Amino acid sequence: MVIPAEEPFYDSASDSRTDCASARILIVDDDAPLRRALPHLLARDGRSFDECANVAETIARLHDTQYDLILLDYRLPDGTGLAVLDWLASRRRSEAVIMISGEDAIDAAIGALRRGADDFVRKPYHVAQLQRAVQGALHKTALERANRAMSSRLHASERLHRYLVESSPDLIFTLDTAGRFSYLNPRVEDLLGFERDQLIGRPFLSLVMPEDAERIEHLLESEQTAAGAAFSVELRLRRPRQAGAGYVTVALQGTPMLAGIADRRTCGLYGVARDISERKRAEEIITFQAYHDQLTQLPNRVLFKDRLELAIVQAQRQRGTLAVMFIDVDRFKLVNDSYGHAEGDALLRGIADRLSAALRRGDTLARLGGDEFTVLLPDIGHARDAETTARKILEALDTPFTLGHGEFRATASVGVALYPRDGGTAEALTQHADIAMYQVKRSGKNGFRFFDPELNHHHHDRITLENDLRTAVDQSQLQLYFQPQVSLSQQRVVGTEALLRWNRPAHGFVAPDLFIPLAEELGLIGEISRWVLNAACGQLAQWRRAGFADLKMSLNLSTHDFEREDIVSAVIECLQRHDIPPNRLDLEITESMMMQDTTLVAHKVRQLRDAGLGIAIDDFGTGYSALAYLQKIPVSTLKIDRSFVRDLDGPVTNPIISAITGIARGFGLQLIAEGIERPAQAETLRALGCDVMQGFYYSRPTPPNETVAWMTRPPAGLLN
Structure with a gap:
């Protein structure tokens, strides 16, 4: 309706801000x-x-x-x-x-x-x-x-009242005693897509979605409403098919209209319906985000647990079986580190799609985070059904994924736990599937395995081992043992190798090949290496003060140590702190480490060599043995691995050892043979040109207090 300009419908001085400009x-x-x-x-x-x-x-x-x-x-x-x-x-x-x-x-x-x-x-x-x-x-x-x-000015005139009602952003209507529309404001046309004339005289319930009809009908006919009590309710109102969306969600406030002040009989209903569709959609989005992974749109940990708990209840009632799978993508970190997180995210989405396609309609695939997925297989008949699905999952990853930087062939490690055999709760089944998956990882990856109670025993032992290792440094459980390196030509000890030992309380000594990889996996190797470096330099300094000034010390460094930016400065600072000349310390590195990142390793090795330290390649010949890196990386020593020395017997020559001694002569490198156990081995190596040796034939590794004995007199092997 048109409002004459000379008759303002409200006092503009009271509130003039009717737009969002200011x-x-x-x-x-x-x-x-x-x-x-x-x-x-x-x-x-x-x-x-x-x-x-x-x-x-x-x-x-x-x-x-x-x-x-x-x-x-x-x-x-x-x-x-x-x-x-x-x-x-x-x-x-x-x-x-x-x-x-x-x-x-x-x-x-x-x-x-x-x-x-x-x-x-x-x-x-x-x-x-x-x-x-x-x-x-x-x-x-x-x-x-x-x-x-x-x-606020509605009472001023019926004209103002009409304007307000018809201009309201809410749907305002009245119903007669039969529940039929007697009045609707124009908002109905925008909100529901109906003309007002189409609805006048029609029942209000004809607009209510079937799912809500019984509830609103009960409210309209309740005794409280008949007695004049107002009500509030959320419901969905229909839209005509040509108007777009099938329904609109509204918050309805209904107030019974009374016949008069004295007459408390109702003569109809006054209703105000506010569109809350956007709010409901926001709530739905928030609910979805709370229970789904944002990257893959798969169920997350919370929703997976809910579904698993429900499936367990159903399996209990039906005496059925279900399976839980724990899936970890192999080498996923390589993609993130090499190509960036965007490529990693694209790979995870692709993996999620393929895993979903390998499952049945009633199965649940969830992403726990990172590169970890879980699968719920309800209502399986036998363990072989889970095995079939596991094979499908591995086969689904056979085709390479196309990433922005080329193709990547993904594999996965899959652990499987069965209900009720492997656990009766969601936590137990997921944990046991995780343990089985971890065993696949340790056995070479790219496969599947069912949970076995024996795995749980090993898992608990490993957790205990991890916890004990975390406290080993602080509680002084680490020790250094020393094995002499003897020169046949000089008939004396010329050096010693520091060997790390862990004396685990109540368990005794733990083999280094067991706890060193574990320390690398847990991120403890840096702390342990710093302790080894400081303890070895401290012991060497003590021996130098006792008169063994020309003794050399060698110790091993982990691959992870060379990933540290400060490794060079840390070594040099330690030598300076203990007043040890750099040429008295040899650092041993592995062949495989040098091959992983030749440029990075060569730069740090060159800095250490420039500072005066020796660099030895430990276990030379067991890995890649690429001669190219000997030209790029300024090493000083090659160590012949004990596996080659073990087979030497008398004058018989191992062709690999002959090649290694020739390489050492050609590059002007010192040569040290490890694992000497018999005099014949020492004689053969002497004939091949190797002078410095170490092994049980001369001495087993000994603690510092026993080491002085073979430093002050030649080891037994040199006296023969």
């Missing part, structure tokens, strides 16, 4: 840089900004100032943003509120929306997303402000 905005966040940045990101002509850092300061500011919009962080130093929403609600304040939060819990978002927040933005967010939310909230505030201004 607005006063309060930013509430404990992140000071963010508070300063948002005004620049949201700046528009006519907008002004204030800021607060906590709940108390915000409420104090709101006592004195009215705002159009509050950007409210959920987590604040002295409480949550919900306290501010409660304060606003208790005082019937009209500020629009956008809650901003990094909370993963679904309750945070739904709680904020139900307490009156106009929107909920999850961190991290795009600037455009926040700008749209602010613009929408201000626009909505402007409309609601105009609506409130109109409502």
